[in-house]
Amino acid sequence: MSAPTFDVLIWCKNAVKAVGYDLFRHVLKRVEEVIPNIHRKIAIDDYSEDKTRQLLRELRWEVYDNPSQGIASAFNEAFRIADCEFVISIEQDIILTKEWFKEVYRTLLSDEKIAVVQGLRLPIYCPSYMRKFEEYRFEWFKRHGIQIVSIDNNLYRREVINKLLPVPLE
Numbered sequence: 001m002s003a004p005t006f007d008v009l010i011w012c013k014n015a016v017k018a019v020g021y022d023l024f025r026h027v028l029k030r031v032e033e034v035i036p037n038i039h040r041k042i043a044i045d046d047y048s049e050d051k052t053r054q055l056l057r058e059l060r061w062e063v064y065d066n067p068s069q070g071i072a073s074a075f076n077e078a079f080r081i082a083d084c085e086f087v088i089s090i091e092q093d094i095i096l097t098k099e100w101f102k103e104v105y106r107t108l109l110s111d112e113k114i115a116v117v118q119g120l121r122l123p124i125y126c127p128s129y130m131r132k133f134e135e136y137r138f139e140w141f142k143r144h145g146i147q148i149v150s151i152d153n154n155l156y157r158r159e160v161i162n163k164l165l166p167v168p169l170e
Contacts, residue, residue: 003036003037004037004084004085004086005037005038005039005084005085005086006035006036006037006038006039006084006086006087006088006155007038007039007040007041007042007082007083007084007086007087007088007158008031008035008038008040008041008042008087008088008089008090009042009043009044009078009079009082009087009088009089009090010028010041010042010043010044010061010089010090010091010092011043011044011045011046011066011071011074011075011078011089011091011092012043012044012045012046012048012052012056012091012092013045013046013047013048013052013092014048014049014050014052015027015048015050015052015055015092015093016048016050016051016052016055017049017050017052018092018093019092019093021051021055023093023095024052024055024092025055025059026095027090027092027093027094027095028041028055028056028059028061029059030095030096031090031096033098034096034097034098034100034101035088035096035101036101039083039084040062040082040083040084041059041060041061041062042061042062042064042078042081042082043056043061043062043063043064044064044065044066044074044077044078045063045064045065045066046066046069046070046074047065047066052092062081064077064078064081075089076165076166079158079161079162079165080165082158083158084158085157085158085159086105086108086155086156086157086158087155087156087158087161088154088155088156089153089154089156090153091153094153096119096153097119100119100153101155103119104117104118104119104154104155105117105155108155108157114157115156115157115160115161116154116155116156116157116160116161117154117155118153118154119153119154
């Protein structure tokens with residue numbers, strides 16, 4: 001049996017302007033460092049007017065226009081294009097940790113009923129007291145059994161998600 005492959009999805013709009021060229025480039029390069037067996041790198045762009053599309057193409061991402069506007073539309077379009085069993089989504093300001101893939105993949109495989117695993121998201125450019133607050137908030141939610149839901153830094157079983165699509169645009 002061959003190793004599984006992964007489609008990586010990103011939705012963006014003026015990422016270079018929003019987070020800076022160097023940080024956005026780091027976000028994209030980190031994907032290749034952390035995630036093994038990438039089949040496709042798919043970007044859904046909301047008609048960026050900066051150098052976002054140029055940088056994506058330079059780093060060999062497939063770039064598609066968002067057929068509507070906003071993240072929900074980009075999510076639907078990205079999942080329409082993706083064709084691997086497993087799909088990973090990130091956002092333009094997410095830098096994956098070196099352990100990210102190993103942890104979320106292990107968790108997803110631990111139970112076939114798990115359809116989505118989300119990594120912990122902590123701000124990288126903030127005062128230390130804000131980072132401590134975010135860590136505390138995450139632990140509090142975890143202790144109280146409250147799920148944190150987002151569509152960034154996730155690993156999905158595509159088959160399950162496709163049964164739920166399209167997500168509402170509003």
